[in-house]
Amino acid sequence: MSRWIQNGDNVDITKERKNATFNTERMSAWIHGGDEVLKRRREILDYVKSNPDFKDPIPVEFLSREERVSNGTRKIVKMTDNTDQIDGADFFGEGMYFQSLVMGRDLHPLSLHYIMFLPTLQGQTDDEQLDEWLPKAIARSIVGTYAQTELGHGTNLSKLETTATYDPSTQEFVLHSPTITAAKWWPGGLGKSSNHAIVVAQLYTKGQCKGPHPFIVQLRDLETHKPMKGVRLGDIGPKLGINGSDNGFLLFDKYRIPRKAMLMRYSKVQPDGTYIAPAHSKLGYGTMVFVRSIMIKDQATQLGAAATIATRYSAVRRQGEPVVGNGEIQILDYQTQQYRVFPQLARAFAFLFAAYEIRDLYLRLTEELTHGNTELLPEIHALSSGLKSVVSWDTAQGIEQCRLSCGGHGYSQASAFPEIYGYAVGGCTYEGENLVMLLQVARYLVKAAEETRKGTSNLAEICGYISKTGRRTSSLTSIANYTTDQIIEDLEHVARKQVFHAYDKLKKAQQHVKPEDAWNQSSVELAKASRWHVRLYLVKTFLKKVDKAPEDLKKVMIHVARLYAFDIISSSSGNFLEEGYMRPDQITEIKEGVYECLAKIRPVAVSLVDSWDYDDLELKSVLGKRDGNVYEALLQWAQNSQLNKSDVIPTFEKYLGPMMKDARSKL
Numbered sequence: 124m125s126r127w128i129q130n131g132d133n134v135d136i137t138k139e140r141k142n143a144t145f146n147t148e149r150m151s152a153w154i155h156g157g158d159e160v161l162k163r164r165r166e167i168l169d170y171v172k173s174n175p176d177f178k179d180p181i182p183v184e185f186l187s188r189e190e191r192v193s194n195g196t197r198k199i200v201k202m203t204d205n206t207d208q209i210d211g212a213d214f215f216g217e218g219m220y221f222q223s224l225v226m227g228r229d230l231h232p233l234s235l236h237y238i239m240f241l242p243t244l245q246g247q248t249d250d251e252q253l254d255e256w257l258p259k260a261i262a263r264s265i266v267g268t269y270a271q272t273e274l275g276h277g278t279n280l281s282k283l284e285t286t287a288t289y290d291p292s293t294q295e296f297v298l299h300s301p302t303i304t305a306a307k308w309w310p311g312g313l314g315k316s317s318n319h320a321i322v323v324a325q326l327y328t329k330g331q332c333k334g335p336h337p338f339i340v341q342l343r344d345l346e347t348h349k350p351m352k353g354v355r356l357g358d359i360g361p362k363l364g365i366n367g368s369d370n371g372f373l374l375f376d377k378y379r380i381p382r383k384a385m386l387m388r389y390s391k392v393q394p395d396g397t398y399i400a401p402a403h404s405k406l407g408y409g410t411m412v413f414v415r416s417i418m419i420k421d422q423a424t425q426l427g428a429a430a431t432i433a434t435r436y437s438a439v440r441r442q443g444e445p446v447v448g449n450g451e452i453q454i455l456d457y458q459t460q461q462y463r464v465f466p467q468l469a470r471a472f473a474f475l476f477a478a479y480e481i482r483d484l485y486l487r488l489t490e491e492l493t494h495g496n497t498e499l500l501p502e503i504h505a506l507s508s509g510l511k512s513v514v515s516w517d518t519a520q521g522i523e524q525c526r527l528s529c530g531g532h533g534y535s536q537a538s539a540f541p542e543i544y545g546y547a548v549g550g551c552t553y554e555g556e557n558l559v560m561l562l563q564v565a566r567y568l569v570k571a572a573e574e575t576r577k578g579t580s581n582l583a584e585i586c587g588y589i590s591k592t593g594r595r596t597s598s599l600t601s602i603a604n605y606t607t608d609q610i611i612e613d614l615e616h617v618a619r620k621q622v623f624h625a626y627d628k629l630k631k632a633q634q635h636v637k638p639e640d641a642w643n644q645s646s647v648e649l650a651k652a653s654r655w656h657v658r659l660y661l662v663k664t665f666l667k668k669v670d671k672a673p674e675d676l677k678k679v680m681i682h683v684a685r686l687y688a689f690d691i692i693s694s695s696s697g698n699f700l701e702e703g704y705m706r707p708d709q710i711t712e713i714k715e716g717v718y719e720c721l722a723k724i725r726p727v728a729v730s731l732v733d734s735w736d737y738d739d740l741e742l743k744s745v746l747g748k749r750d751g752n753v754y755e756a757l758l759q760w761a762q763n764s765q766l767n768k769s770d771v772i773p774t775f776e777k778y779l780g781p782m783m784k785d786a787r788s789k790l
């Protein structure tokens with residue numbers, strides 16, 4: 124046994140846990156929403172651990188693509204056979220946790236069935252359609268996906284090429300892919316698994332195009348699973364991540380579907396072809412808003428996992444001997460290491476707490492929509508688009524920082540970083556490419572700026588800061604006395620300034636060039652305004668949450684929340700220094716604040732990441748193991764390599780052996 128192990132655990136990690144100044148269980152409950160939620164998490168975990176059906180034969184990194192799809196399919200069927208183990212109505216909480224424990228990050232052929240197909244049925248069907256389709260989808264007698272993106276268009280939905288042309292003589296729609304670029308491309312589970320899809324196509328009726336609309340379409344025969352006549356589909360091949368999912372392509376050749384295949388909660392086509400428009404033109408985009416809202420928690424969970432792995436590993440890894448003869452120190456003691464890892468942990472918290480907010484807001488929207496009220500839609504569209512963009516970008520960068528902080532072992536798939544990155548970084552693209560979504564936020568901000576300039580502003584709370592008359596200089600005197608209100612005030616100043624800077628640039632450009640060119644020429648500044656708007660929201664949400672925490676937890680979490688804010692300010696100091704809003708000495712104070720927070724977090728870092736309550740089963744990382752015994756586990760993990768099945772592999776006999784033999788004979 125290694126000299127670093129005592130009572131089964133690594134001695135350094137045990138020492139770290141003894142340093143905790145707070146109760147980890149209490150912290151976990153606070154993070155996850157209360158004792159009851161934590162208790163349920165443990166019950167779900169015990170259930171998953173006790174069920175042999177959920178086990179992978181070997182770590183999935185060692186499986187081929189086909190084996191991954193097969194293993195994922197096996198597990199998701201077992202998992203969904205057992206959904207009575209969780210509260211099915213709580214997808215955001217129990218559902219996502221259950222899935223993450225069983226399925227990991229490789230995704231699976233039913234991911235789109237649950238994340239988009241079912242929600243689209245729930246959100247976009249009329250009562251009759253709901254009765255027809257929902258029970259089948261819930262029972263899994265059909266498997267569906269969401270087919271919107273095409274080879275040629277993903278962002279610009281108004282130019283999708285798949286057509287659905289209404290034929291009143293048969294009361295059918297004719298689905299057609301007129302070009303190669305009209306091929307649906309990307310939908311998860313489309314390639315080999317789904318037999319149905321929500322297909323988004325340009326609706327034509329009475330000779331007029333009414334824009335993209337969703338249709339429920341049968342793609343494969345229910346018995347043979349062969350593609351229907353007029354339907355061509357398959358897998359799009361391996362991707363950066365999520366290779367357990369058969370993302371697919373799909374083409375239609377004048378494929379007929381009944382009129383009632385059009386989802387008609389909001390828009391309708393009557394039997395004679397008369398089109399009835401929805402109350403709000405973007406109601407058909409509702410499922411995207413839903414997914415953007417829930418993916419914030421998913422991203423936070425991935426970044427939290429990366430920070431957990433990096434923190435635990437940094438506690439057990441010893442390298443370097445600052446005082447010769449005193450032995451090597453834990454790499455977590457290096458300030459540079461803390462500076463790399465702790466801001467990622469802080470971000471993960473910030474994102475998680477924002478995820479709770481957007482979940483609540485989305486629930487409010489759903490409630491309002493049932494009463495026909497669409498007022499909240501623009502605000503939620505802007506917030507979910509902005510959060511999705513900032514959070515997924517910071518998550519991707521943060522995971523990479525965590526990987527780098529683990530040195531060479533971080534590069535091994537044993538660390539889980541490649542899987543975490545491959546899975547999470549998709550979020551920068553899917554559900555709307557990040558920059559495009561930031562520009563959607565900008566449209567909202569431009570309107571707020573316009574109202575403010577006109578003096579007619581009655582802005583929603585979320586952008587109320589835009590119409591405030593702020594201070595001309597920061598009121599920061601010393602970091603110790605830098606209050607939550609002051610921090611917010613300073614961030615509001617920079618966000619407001621950027622909003623107006625972008626707005627003025629746009630308005631000025633509009634005087635000289637066409638509106639679309641003016642927009643394009645201002646778009647970098649507009650996207651920056653959106654980022655500041657979202658960062659401000661994230662800081663506010665985080666500080667507000669910590670303010671309300673019980674005292675024992677607040678004492679710790681305040682340093683994490685302040686680190687999040689100080690890191691943002693100090694890494695964008697130029698924005699704060701502009702026009703003398705802050706002085707260089709104030710920026711120096713904030714930088715000192717960052718270092719103070721790092722020092723405060725250092726002794727409790729392991730306990731903080733423990734509080735996220737990741738089980739080894741969920742982390743799936745050799746470096747992040749709770750017991751800290753990474754070296755033994757790395758050696759054991761490597762034994763799974765296919766190359767280790769024999770001492771001498773056939774390739775040697777075929778190539779390397781003859782090469783060396785030949786060379787030897789010539790010496």
Ligand SMILES: CCCCCCCC(=O)SCCNC(=O)CCNC(=O)[C@H](O)C(C)(C)COP(=O)(O)OP(=O)(O)OC[C@H]1O[C@@H](n2cnc3c(N)ncnc32)[C@H](O)[C@@H]1OP(=O)(O)O
Nearest residue numbers: 271277278279280281405408411412500504553554555566
């Ligand atoms: C775990 C793994 C799961 C992976 C799942 C991944 C699944 C997928 O990726 S599915 C495909 C997702 N695809 C996308 O997200 C496409 C992104 N594109 C879009 O959403 C839109 O086309 C978009 C927003 C860029 C532009 O839409 P378009 O219809 O051209 O809008 P446009 O005519 O310019 O009008 C914009 C107006 O609509 C509003 N709007 C746009 N979308 C919405 C919406 N969803 N809700 C409310 N309002 C909206 C805007 O606020 C704007 O309002 P205003 O004019 O008042 O400023």
Ligand SMILES: Cc1cc2nc3c(=O)[nH]c(=O)nc-3n(C[C@H](O)[C@H](O)[C@H](O)COP(=O)(O)OP(=O)(O)OC[C@H]3O[C@@H](n4cnc5c(N)ncnc54)[C@H](O)[C@@H]3O)c2cc1C
Nearest residue numbers: 269270271272276277278309310311549552553554555558
């Ligand atoms: C892992 C994964 C899973 C997916 N799953 C699904 C699925 O299940 N179903 C489905 O339908 N789709 C799915 N997609 C597709 C995804 O939604 C699209 O890829 C995404 O919406 C981006 O569209 P695009 O690929 O056309 O990118 P593009 O729009 O071509 O983006 C390319 C570049 O152009 C820029 N750009 C484009 N338009 C503008 C603009 N107006 N202003 C400024 N810049 C612009 C973008 O910022 C980006 O830098 C998935 C994608 C991935 C990666």
